[in-house]
Amino acid sequence: MEIRYLRLIKAIVEEGGITKATSRLHLTQSALSRQLQEAESQLGAKIFFRVNKKLIPTEAGKKLLQLADEILDKIERTEQQIKAMAIGETxxxxxxxxxxxxxxxxxxxxxxxxxxxxxxxxxxxxxxxxxxxxxxxxxxxxxxxxxxxxxxxxxxxxxLFKDEMFALIPSGHKFSGKKFLNAHDFSDQNLIIHSLPMDTVSIHKYILEPAGVTPAEITILPLTEATVEMVRAEMGITVMAGWAMAPYLKSAELKKIRITPKGLIRDNYAAxxxxxxxxxxxxxxxxxxxxxxxxxx
The missing domain is CATH 3.40.190.10 (Periplasmic binding protein-like II)
Known part of the structure; x- marks a missing residue:
């Protein structure tokens, strides 16, 4: 059970529902609901009952709330200890x-x-x-x-962490009905990338180059917002981490697609x-x- 799920459960109970919990956690209501579904899926049990538009903890929810109180309190105390240790550190x-x-x-x-x-x-x-x-x-x-x-x-x-790369396409794109893309799907596309050399571009290094595929066109655009707008305007497609494209997927004009059936997974490191x-x-x-x-x- 991830720490963010414990924070979510505690916030819902203490704030009396999802609406006020969103403000406390700085999340949208859809993001909070999605995280709650993820937590229940991971646990394999319901965490809340919905009674007259209120969320009431189940027995499993009560146990998790108790766990949240213990762990989050310990985290807060540890952070305070670290802060005390940091006094004088420059x-x-x-x-x-x-x-x-x-x-x-x-x-x-x-x-x-x-x-x-x-x-x-x-x-x-x-x-x-x-x-x-x-x-x-x-x-x-x-x-x-x-x-x-x-x-x-x-x-x-x-x-540090793993993340998954997805293709970002306009919702009306010919790929929109696909469950995933393979290397050869990129052969007639304008692929928008952040920078050169190509050896540093994940989709090229791990998917396209091993398959001997070169996109029909490559556009170099270092700004994420500009890249997204080009995709929205149907001027190309791009590949980026799921967390990076998440804010833009709120628009029905854009869609993400997995790359290969297994996904394009990266390990991220601190060097x-x-x-x-x-x-x-x-x-x-x-x-x-x-x-x-x-x-x-």
Whole structure:
């Protein structure tokens, strides 16, 4: 049972329903309802009864509420202990990532971290985007987020999370009836990517290149919002992580499709230089990164 589900259950009970819980959790009602369904599916049991438009905890829900009280209280106390440890800690974490889409969730994670470590400055190095490993090796970064680790004796990697890449298409596209896309489906498409080289593009590296497929056209567009608008205008299709495209799928004009029956799954890593002796707060920052996608998924 994920922490976010426990927070959800506690918020629904304490706020008296879904509507007020959405404000507390900063989620839309549809997102909250979806997470509740996911929690019940994972548990294999109903968590709430609906009685006169009110949600009443089932026996399973009551046990989870008790668990939520215990665990969330422990987390809060631990955070306070960490905050106390951080008093007097000063320093800076220079960070970048290989993809602009990560900046949808990274700043919020950094703000949350700085509430616990007010004297530690976290700074995004935008100019290192797309080549964070190179900048890490050059000493311009302290931490790089990547899904494309390279073997180098100077770098250590810590696995952060998995995510799945999907194709984003306009709802009227000829692919809209498909359950999934294969490599050859891209052969007559304009594929919109964030940057070159192609070896850093996941769909090319793991799906298209092994199948010997080259899209009919490739458009390079580093801004996610602009890419989405091109897809909406039926000027091409793109591939990005499910969490990155989620805000745009609220529109009926767009649709996501899985890539291959098994999906295109990536591992995401935090990369740091082995020879750098990093302060303890780096480890806590990595824990924040590790949970960021779950909270924003």
């Amino acid at each position: 320093g800076e974490i220079r960070i970048s990532t290989e993809c602009y889409t990560s900046y949808h969730w990274l700043p919020a994670t950094m703000r949350k971290f700085q509430r616990l470590y007010p004297n530690v400055k976290t700074r995004i190095v935008m100019e290192a985007t797309h080549n964070p490993i190179e900048k890490l090796l050059d000493g311009e970064l302290d931490l790089a987020i990547t899904s494309d680790p390279i073997e180098d004796k100077h770098i250590r990697y810590i696995k 740091m230089l082995i020879e750098n002796e990093l302060p303890e707060y780096f480890e806590y920052f990595i824990d924040f990164l590790r949970t960021a996608i779950q909270e924003h998924g």
